[in-house]
Amino acid sequence: MRTADGDARNAPADLILRGGVVHTLAPGGGGGTATAVALRDGLVARVGDDREVLALAGASTEVVDLAGRAVLPGINDAHLHATWLGAMWPDTLFGEHVVPGPAPERPLLDDAQRRRAILRAGELAASLGITSYTEPGLGPGEDHGATGAFGTSVAELYRELAAERRLRARITVLWLFGELDGPSDLENFLAGLAATDGATSDPRWLRFAGVKIFADGIPPMRSAYTHHCYADGVRPALLVAGADDAEREANLARMIVAAHRAGRQVGVHATGDRSIDVTLDAIEQARAECDADLGHYIIHGDLVTGTQLRRMAALGVGLDTQPEIALRTRSLVDDALGPGSAAAAWPLQAAFDAGVSMCLTSDAPVLSPDWRRQIAAADEWMGPTADPRPRMERLLRCYTVEPARQDRAASWKGTLAPGMAADLCVLAADPLALAPVELPDVDVELTMVDGEIVYEREAWVATAETV
Known part of the structure; x- marks a missing residue:
């Protein structure tokens, strides 16, 4: 070294x-x-x-x-769908609207188009000061997906570009064994976990860290898995396959425990308080069997509670969240869950106070990949402060220090100390x-x-x- x-x-x-x-x-x-x-x-x-x-x-x-x-230090976006971003930019799902709309129909039809999209996203990331990012969900679950931006071939193209030294940022990849924003099942998850190869020539440039699991949807669409009904009586289920709620919860837990046993980091898309409880119970079980801190984390965590945040800190579970989504969808959350519900959602200050390792992310192309907007949105969501300087430094750490920790790379990137x-x-x-x-x-x-x-x-x- x-x-x-x-x-x-x-x-x-x-x-x-x-x-x-x-x-x-x-x-x-x-x-x-x-x-x-x-x-x-x-x-x-x-x-x-x-x-x-x-x-x-x-x-x-x-x-x-x-x-x-x-x-x-270089900016690290811990949740950025770069290949999809390269296909869509300058469009985003939210655009200038309050709610996300359908993605523009620009499917990537072959590897040449996918390669160009990755390189285009790399140029955009570099122009924003982004030196690392996580591509959160590539794999066989999306080999026939409509966008062409999330299949196994994209992972292989990243390998090729890394070998050619064409990458402009350091990349972390999570494997996806279900559909993007859609269902998954235990059998295919376990098969994918056993079959995927995470080897790369230089893990400092390209690292296959673990797996992504979609537990549920999002509150505005009434698909976040919650302990209570929505205002209109809707009671959603987990996205993981199963005959009933109990079997679906058990299958989600089995996925998380299996990944932990395999030494894989797990990022769980979980927005509802009930899906977060199931996830934390499974991580606690996994760590009871093998007490290794693999950097598991909750993605989005819209309705996370104070009690859950304290559990996350104790278990070493991180949080990746997008404050701009909080700002844009608060009225929709109130419509879905009842007046005042959004005020208790996305508790950023409570996450800091609990000691949770939190990354601010863009989820581009859902939003713009511009990290400066996410920091401004986080500050607005948290409300006035007497001294903005400490808060600014803390929010900057959510785009540098904390993502390096999530990448299991805090010993060599994320700060500007000698030797880093x-x-x-x-x-x-x-x-x-x-x-x-x-x-x-x-x-x-x-x-x-x-x-x-x-x-x-x-x-x-x-x-x-x-x-």
Whole structure:
């Protein structure tokens, strides 16, 4: 493994960015006190003030003046359907409407189209400062799906692109053995779990982490699995196959336990409080049998309760959520579940207070992949705060530090401490000096992955001073 320590710690850097503000987001990282960062061999070599970092400047070191710009760890979107996004962009399911509409009919008909969609999504991600993302659900359950964006062939194309070094971001994949937003059954799940190959040439660029399971739907469609009826009397069932509620719950639990036994991470799409209870019971059972923290997590978790959040923290279960969906659908949730129901949904502050590892995600192309919008939406949903700076830093961690933990990669990415991966983005202004509502208007100037530039804004190229 490469290292920026030991005998080479004072070797010349490849690149130094200085004269700005560097937010390492590392424990004890000094907040905004750093003004420069040095990169060497794809790793962070040093972070500090200009003087101490410029000590690593050698004859071949490129030194760039940030002119007050801000450096952050690379953004990690822990739930982004990139292939589908590449086919649909600039359209999204929500668009400018309150409710998601039908997806534009742009099916990916062959591998050439799928390959182009992956590469197009990579370009878009790079332009937004995204250096890692999770493709949450690829596999045989969608080999004949209408979009052509989620089948086994997409997983194989990711392998090819990784081998060709064409990826612009680090990719985590979850296998899918049922239908997207649809049914699954225990038999096919177990067969898929036994048959899929997760080997890759470099897991730092492409890693098949585990499996995704759709437990239920969403509250506005009255398909979230809840402990109580909807306002109109609807009582939905789990999406997992079974003769009745008890058998469906048992089959969902068997899927989760089987994946845990196989050493696979599990991401469960669960929005209703009852589906979350079933999921947590199964994870607790799995950990009682084999107490390994595999980073299991709840996807969406719209109706998660305070009691469930405390259980999640105790079990090491994370939460991936989308605050912009909360803002857009609150009236629909009230219509479905009764007035005032949305006010108790998506309890972001309670998740922080309980110590749950929470990732903010886009679910693109359901929403735009622009992480700045999700942070602004989270702040709006949480309400006013006396001091926006600590909240902004905490929300930034939900797009950097916490997704790295979910990826089981916190030891080497997600912060800008020496020895960590040189994955970063440069913003035109310091986000910790802004109100979150202002963040979507701040330009991404530069994106680097593994110490290599994958995106430069034209204005950056014109104004960044090399010294």
